[in-house]
Amino acid sequence: MEKHSLSNPQSRYPHSAIHRVLHSRRTIFVDALLCCDRHEGTSVIKLIKLARFLGHRLCKSFVASSRARVRFAHNDERFGLKLLVKQTTLATTAETSGVGLHTAVPVKVRLAPAPPDTGYVFIRTDLGGFEIPANVEWVAHCSYATTLMRTGVMLSTVEHLLAALRGGGVDNAFIEVDNLEIPIMDGSAEAFTEMIERAGVVEQAVARRSLMVREKVEIVQGDRRISIEPADSYEIDCLIDFPHPMIGVQQFRICVTNGTFGRKIAAARTFGFTEEIEALRRANLIRGGSLDNAIVLTPDGMLNETTLRFEDEFVRHKILDIIGDLALLGMPILGRVVAHKSGHILHAALMTKLLRQRTAWEIVDANGNSESRSMKTQENELLHSGF
Numbered sequence: 405m406e407k408h409s410l411s412n413p414q415s416r417y418p419h420s421a422i423h424r425v426l427h428s429r430r431t432i433f434v435d436a437l438l439c440c441d442r443h444e445g446t447s448v449i450k451l452i453k454l455a456r457f458l459g460h461r462l463c464k465s466f467v468a469s470s471r472a473r474v475r476f477a478h479n480d481e482r483f484g485l486k487l488l489v490k491q492t493t494l495a496t497t498a499e500t501s502g503v504g505l506h507t508a509v510p511v512k513v514r515l516a517p518a519p520p521d522t523g524y525v526f527i528r529t530d531l532g533g534f535e536i537p538a539n540v541e542w543v544a545h546c547s548y549a550t551t552l553m554r555t556g557v558m559l560s561t562v563e564h565l566l567a568a569l570r571g572g573g574v575d576n577a578f579i580e581v582d583n584l585e586i587p588i589m590d591g592s593a594e595a596f597t598e599m600i601e602r603a604g605v606v607e608q609a610v611a612r613r614s615l616m617v618r619e620k621v622e623i624v625q626g627d628r629r630i631s632i633e634p635a636d637s638y639e640i641d642c643l644i645d646f647p648h649p650m651i652g653v654q655q656f657r658i659c660v661t662n663g664t665f666g667r668k669i670a671a672a673r674t675f676g677f678t679e680e681i682e683a684l685r686r687a688n689l690i691r692g693g694s695l696d697n698a699i700v701l702t703p704d705g706m707l708n709e710t711t712l713r714f715e716d717e718f719v720r721h722k723i724l725d726i727i728g729d730l731a732l733l734g735m736p737i738l739g740r741v742v743a744h745k746s747g748h749i750l751h752a753a754l755m756t757k758l759l760r761q762r763t764a765w766e767i768v769d770a771n772g773n774s775e776s777r778s779m780k781t782q783e784n785e786l787l788h789s790g791f
């Protein structure tokens with residue numbers, strides 16, 4: 405990302421406080437708040453003029469956030485502009501309950517607001533408030549679901565809830581649970597997304613920080629692979645290939661911004677095959693599994709009497725799992741993930757390899773800054789968490 409010098413924009417746009425402009429390949433980040441004179445009513449024209457001045461095409465729509473100020477919508481790529489983006493948390497608490505997919509235990513979940521730079525922290529309320537940060541450092545195993553463990557305290561199947569938080573644009577949250585597995589709900593992230601919508605999302609006084617990918621990192625295991633490479637936003641391109649008449653080859657690509665998760669991914673359910681179910685049961689897994697919380701596929705169809713929620717629900721669920729697992733990096737990602745027949749184990753391996761390759765990433769704020777001391781501290785913590 406290179407700095408683009410503006411010849412005194414203040415003199416041409418006296419109402420706009422433009423502090424810094426940074427270009428990347430496709431996006432322009434503008435650290436500015438356009439303060440339009442409330443009496444003139446020319447705010448849109450000013451925005452369009454400013455955008456032209458900056459050499460970018462601008463959509464006419466905008467968000468009028470207060471009487472005197474007009475802002476571009478955060479991260480809305482249609483605008484070609486990004487303003488200073490702040491961290492977010494929940495406005496209030498929200499609760500739900502259900503059963504664990506693998507353990508069949510009943511469990512209550514409560515989402516609560518958390519201070520800036522907290523990330524996501526699970527709190528076992530049944531164990532005196534024991535905390536397990538949602539961080540790759542605490543991944544214990546991930547064969548059928550992603551399980552965290554810290555000093556012997558376990559929490560299973562965290563990925564769908566984490567996907568809802570990351571996909572919902574929430575940076576910081578406490579997640580209180582009173583048992584050892586996050587409830588499976590209907591097998592998708594929809595219930596969690598609804599909880600977040602119910603609670604509301606609010607901005608905090610600190611700039612959002614992201615993990616910006618600088619170099620491509622790849623994990624290959626036979627015909628399965630996953631990579632992450634530099635990009636201006638968080639993109640996922642996923643392909644699955646199951647020799648089943650309802651699946652076959654499915655590919656889906658998404659840019660995780662502006663509610664795309666809620667609209668395109670959140671409702672996609674997990675799935676399993678009848679021929680695997682016996683083995684899973686024998687391994688003491690999926691004890692809470694039923695047709696209410698998974699798509700169960702027979703050799704030539706499915707057991708569920710409902711229809712699919714999307715024609716390509718299967719690949720969409722894989723993207724849900726990728727977003728949930730990669731949320732364990734602890735902050736938003738600026739990078740493109742390309743997954744080919746991947747799964748939880750590959751996702752964890754990718755995160756570890758990425759964090760170990762120190763030149764492959766850095767922590768930046770919404771302006772592309774990476775210089776502050778607290779960010780360096782955060783980088784060091786991350787670097788050592790991937791081991």
Ligand SMILES: [Zn+2]
Pocket residue numbers: 563564674721724725
């Ligand atoms: Zn899943």
